[in-house]
Each structure stands twice: as C-alpha cells, then as structure tokens.
Amino acid sequence: MTSILIIESNTPDLLAKGKSGAAPFLRAFQGLAPELRIIVECPYAAPLAKDALDGIDGVVFSGSGVAWATDAEEAAPLRASMAQVFDAGRPVWGSCNGLQLAAVVLGGAVGASPNGMEIGLAKEIAPTEAGRLHPMMVGRHDGYCVPCVHRDEVQDLPDGAVLLAGNAHSPVQAMAYEAGGVDFWGVQYHPEMTALDVAGATGGRGVFGDGEDLTPYLKVADTDPGAAVRLGGQADSLVPAVRTRELANWLAHVRSRQG
DSSP states (O other): OOEEEEEOOSOHHHHHTTOOSHHHHHHHHHHHOTTOEEEEEOTTTSOOOTTTTTTOOEEEEOOOOOSSOTTSGGGHHHHHHHHHHHHHTOEEEEETHHHHHHHHHTTOEEEEOTTOOEEEEEEEEEEOHHHHHSGGGTTOOTTEEEEEEESEEEEEOOTTOEEEEEOSSOSOSEEEEEETTEEEEEESSOTTOOHHHHHHHHTTBOGGGTTOBOHHHHHHTTTOHHHHHHTTSOTTTTSHHHHTHHHHHHHHHHHHTOO
C-alpha cells in the first residue's frame, strides 16, 4: 500500500477557522486512489518527529493562507520540515505555498507578484520545452487552466531547478528539482482544489474578472462547463480527471519508486 504524508501548511488558528490546505488533497486523493494510506502533520503545531517519514512513500506540502511569505521568520517550521523530507530523499509534491517553500529551501527567491493576486483560474498556462517532456506534465497542453489563489510567486528559480510551465501572470507556474537526492515536483496553482474551494477561500474577487465578483461562477463551475468558460477556462477544465492530472502523474511517479 502506498503511504502519503500531507504537510498541513496552515497554522492551528487558521485550522480552527476551518481553513485547511490538507483537506482538498484528502478529497482529491480519495478520487484518484481511495486505497492510499494518508497521514497529516502540521509543523506549525509541532515539529516532525525523527521517525515521521518511516513507511512514507511520498510527501505533499499543501497551500497556505498565512499572511507571510515562505522566506519569512514565521515560516521557519515549514522550512525545517521540508529540509527534513528532502534529506530523507522522499518524492515531494508542492502546491502554491509548497512550491514557494521549495524554491526558498533550495536557494531561490519568492516575492509578491507585481501583477497582484491571481484568483479563480490560472489561465493560459503553457508548458516549456522541458515541461513537454517531463512526466509531471503528461496530458497538459498550451492554454490549460487550473484553480488558483495566490499573492506570492517564485521570482528566482533555485540553481538546478527546471521550469516546466508559466503564464503571463506568473512565469513560474510549475517547477521540478531532481538533483542531489531531492525529488520535488510543484505548481503555483491548485490541482487539488475545486472552483468551490476557491470561492470559499477568496470571496470570488479576482484579477481575471477585472474586479468583478466571480463567486457565482466559481460556485457552480465544477459541474457547469459554461461557468468554467466564463472564468476563462475550457469547458472541461474543472472536470476532476482533467484538473488533477499533475497529481495523478505524481502518484504514478511515487509508485514507480516503491520497492
């Protein structure tokens, strides 16, 4: 059985308010592979134990709603947990904050996007030449769209990182780092999140609506192809099998390394 550790990247106070980065992954993985064994840990509540990775095949770092960037002093517990996981050589996935965290831990830099927040769907994402050949991006083509909500972005890639995809808003939308025993795949967007998740997290206002309240479209876009198109995606952008492609590819990668 494949065992996945999800690192909850929100603080206990945010969790008490119902804001969990792990919850969308639990739901997404239930749809992709219901037989998975999944454990959730929260480094903001307690450091990872030395044996936390025993029996773990892959590790996920979730998105986060904290006010600080991944290079801030407050994010030290998360950076320490990622360094521990990298040292153990486990395959790692990162969404949004998880991608930014990896960039900082591996020597890159993050900052607030000069284009403001990207909310709703990350639109018109295009794989790079390297991305077209990378197993994480199997099934993705020019112009794909995925749920997103972020203020910060990766602004300097770590040495050795491979840029896999970008768009006009954030040039680093997907990255891999596979060197020195580190096995990391990550994206700036949220393949684990539904449009309804985004609506609950943001109130629906986004740069792609020119300030328009996108909530009505986000609330129904998971099942209404017309709403997905209104948000700037393709009709099937939010169908689970399409939306979660990178996660499915990562699970296949984790399983290929077992045993």
